[in-house]
Each structure stands twice: as structure tokens, then as C-alpha cells.
Amino acid sequence: MPTIAVVNQKGGSGKTTTVINLGAALALEGAKVLVVDLDPQGSASSWLGCEETESDRGIWDVLVNQKSLRSVVEPTPVKGVELARFSSFLVGLDVALASQPGKGTRLRDAISDLTDPGWDYILVDCPPTLGMATINALAAAERALVTVEAHVLALRGVAQLWQTLETVRERLNPSLGIAGILICRFDARTRHAKEIRASLVERFGNLVLPTVIRENVRLAECPSFHQSIHQYAPRCTGSEDYRKLAEQLAQKD
Amino acid sequence: MPTIAVVNQKGGSGKTTTVINLGAALALEGAKVLVVDLDPQGSASSWLGCEETESDRGIWDVLVNQKSLRSVVEPTPVKGVELARFSSFLVGLDVALASQPGKGTRLRDAISDLTDPGWDYILVDCPPTLGMATINALAAAERALVTVEAHVLALRGVAQLWQTLETVRERLNPSLGIAGILICRFDARTRHAKEIRASLVERFGNLVLPTVIRENVRLAECPSFHQSIHQYAPRCTGSEDYRKLAEQLAQKD
């Protein structure tokens, strides 16, 4: 069951927008998708209409108290997509796990403990840091999908991330692959975006996915309606781009 | 000596772009500005051409080993602006400070220890988290400047941040004020941006600064040249907006 970690410690690179809309596009093709929200901001959870409750701590209990993953999964308004909800407690995850055994593989253990998973894909939305949430996601993943905005400030993050991927491969997950580098919020009208895309291709070759996600305000609007882009505006470029991406990633499986 | 913490745990909200270009605009008016880079990504440091070195850990040594602030300050290519450089070690700051006394006020102590500071402003660039780096910045600041992109996904972060500001005010810094909510990457062509701005004004009133920073690709280009927007493209809207912001914030002092 392919688990994809959507990562980049650079903030605002398009991680949450990709998890929700790629997940929904895979579901349109008939796949069953689980979204795991590891971000203390809870953008993915709130997009899917699932706010935190007083009593249960969602994915936090799975990582810190080794509760079963299935016990925190809930349905969402996006057909074919289920969610393991965030908790604002995740802001203290690094300290909570600091002296715990197996702190880097809690999510992987929870996934492998599932007797009959029932999902075709697990997409993990990561926070904009390289702390224990992102480490757990990378240790559990078959592949990392790196989202990047085509701006020079974003290039630095990709180089730093590569070192982290290498470290996780050496210590926790030797088979961690790369699904690709996904350029988000691409504005083809600007020379700058084209130059940055060219320098990513020069440096990372065909790891840079041929599909880019174009800047499209519909993608910024749809979270308020707790819908994926395919429900909200199925004929816009945002929907087209994420459906193309889903086709591409599904082929690689 | 006014210290302003530029904060928002939502990634990509415009924190680094604001610290560098606001700082440079204040310097154009004759002020001496210190930029403190608390982000393990080091975007502000790399923008200013100051990469980390093998031997010294920049601001990390100030927060964790209580080294003097002045000992880590270096010049930058932007006239009137000096820098306390980041360190990639900052990624582990929460764990490093977890059991240390006064962990929330290390930066404030370092600033108050300065005999003759010599700066008119200290601008602190925060990472996209609500961990110990942001707590230290808020505990040291007279005012918090909250950067926001005018997208619905960003609204949630502002509400969460407000709770953190309240907690810091109660426990660490009773006089923490708000410099304002600064809308960044504003694209007036979209209805969505106008709607989000209106809902921010409805909720936060005149805390929303009248100056907005318009989307302008020049702002995304200038980091590659280690220049502020005022050096790179002094007649573009990005430079105009940040100079207007500087005038506005300087008046409030």
C-alpha cells in the first residue's frame, strides 16, 4: 500500500493543497485514500471539515501513546478520502518523543500493525519543519513527494531536504524513494518561475515531475467550502493539473 | 530600542520577505537595524549572503550557550542592516531548551545584556512554527508583526497565533503589543483576496494595517542578488509598499 510523504520544510510550498487535491484525484480513479495530517496547524483537517475535539487527540495518540491508527480514522466530505486528524498538541511532538524508543518509526509501526488496511494510498501532510513529524512521515513512506514554489527562496530548502532524505534512508528507511519534485503555484507569465524551473531540472533532472501545478485562485478558494478542487471547479486548470499528476503517480506504482 | 517579532506559523506568509525589505526601508530613513534570523532554514541569512560556518553557530550559541548577542553580529550587503545569523542546529532548539531554566527569555536576556546596543530596530525573523524560537522572539519583542497571505487557508493560523500571543503576554511579556496584521502577496485582481482582507478587517479591525504588500515578482527575484527590493528595483510596487510600511511603523514609535 503506497505511502507518500508530501514534504518540504519551506513554508507555503503547496503541501496541503497537494495532499487534498491529489488524494481526491486518486479517489476519482476509484482508489481508497487515507490522508494523515501531521501538521499542528491542521490545514488538511480543517479543509476536510474535521476540527479537533476536547477529548481525542487524533494522530497524536497514535504517535505518542501508540493507539491504533484505525481508531483515529474518520470519514470526510471528499468521496473516497478518509482522514487521521491532526492535534494542536503536535506542536510539542519533538519534546514528547525526545527520549522515547523508536521515536522515528511510530507512524510506520502503526501502519504495519494494520491487519486489513483497506486503503490504496496513504498521503501524509507534513508541517514546514524537519522535526519528528516529518521524520516519522519519511520513515513510513515508500516515496517522498517534494512540493516547491518556483521562487529562488525555495531552492535552498530543497538542498537541505535532500540531506534529510539521505539521513532517513541511512538510519530508518533504506527503501525511501522519490516520487518527484512537484512545482506548485507556477506562474508561466514570469521569467523568474521559468528560470527556477530550469535550474531545478538542471540540478535534479527527471526527478522534477513534468506536470506542474499552475497558479490558480480556485485552488485557494476551495478550502472554504470543504471541497477538493474537483468538486469545487472541475474544469479549472487546478483540477486538470492534479488529475494529470494522479495519473502520472498511479502509473509509477 | 523597538524589537519587532515578525511571526506566523503558517508557512510562506511573507515573514522573511518582510524582515529584509522592511529592515532595509527603515535603514533608508537613517535607522540602524539588526536582523535576527531564528529560522533553521536560514532564508534571511542566505538572502543577506551570510551562510553558516563549520565553527560558529550564530544565534544558536546565544540562545543555548548564552553567548553575547554582539559576538554573533555581522555586517550585510544592505546598508544600515546587520545580522545575527541562523544555524541549522535551530531545528533541535525545542529539545535543547526543554529542561533549561528561563528557556523562553534567552533572547530577551541577550538583548537586555547589551551595554550600548547601537541599533534603532531589531527585527526577528521567525520560523513557521510555534516552538521555542517564536516564543523567544515574542518574549523579547515590544510588538509582533503578523504577516498573512490573503487566502482562506491562512485565516486559521491567525486565530491560533492569537492564542499564543495571549499566553506569551500572560506568562512572559505583559507589554507585548501588536504592530499590526500585514497582508502580503496581495493580488487585487482576485475576488478571493478582497474577501479575505474584508474578513480580516471585520475580525481584527484597525489591527489590519492599511498598507498591503502587493504581489510583485521583483520581490521573489531580489534574494538571488543578495539585495533588498530597494537596491534591486527601487521603482517597483514592492519597494513602494515596504517603504510605506516603514513610514507607518516608524510613526507608531
Ligand SMILES: Nc1ncnc2c1ncn2[C@@H]1O[C@H](COP(=O)(O)OP(=O)(O)OP(=O)(O)O)[C@@H](O)[C@H]1O
Ligand atoms: N496552485 C496554486 N494556485 C494558487 N494558490 C495556491 C496554489 N497552491 C497553493 N496555493 C495557496 O498557497 C498557499 C500555500 O499553500 P499550502 O498551504 O497548501 O502550502 P503548505 O506547504 O501546505 O504550507 P505550510 O508550510 O503552511 O504547511 C495557500 O494559501 C494555498 O491556498
Ligand SMILES: Nc1ncnc2c1ncn2[C@@H]1O[C@H](COP(=O)(O)OP(=O)(O)OP(=O)(O)O)[C@@H](O)[C@H]1O
Ligand atoms: N509580495 C510578494 N510578491 C511576490 N512574491 C512574494 C511576495 N512576498 C513573498 N513572496 C514570495 O513568496 C514566498 C514566501 O515568502 P517568504 O519566504 O518571505 O515567507 P515566509 O513566511 O518567510 O516563509 P517560511 O514560512 O518558509 O519562513 C517566497 O518565495 C517569496 O519570494
Ligand SMILES: [Mg+2]
Ligand atoms: Mg500545509
Ligand SMILES: [Mg+2]
Ligand atoms: Mg521565512
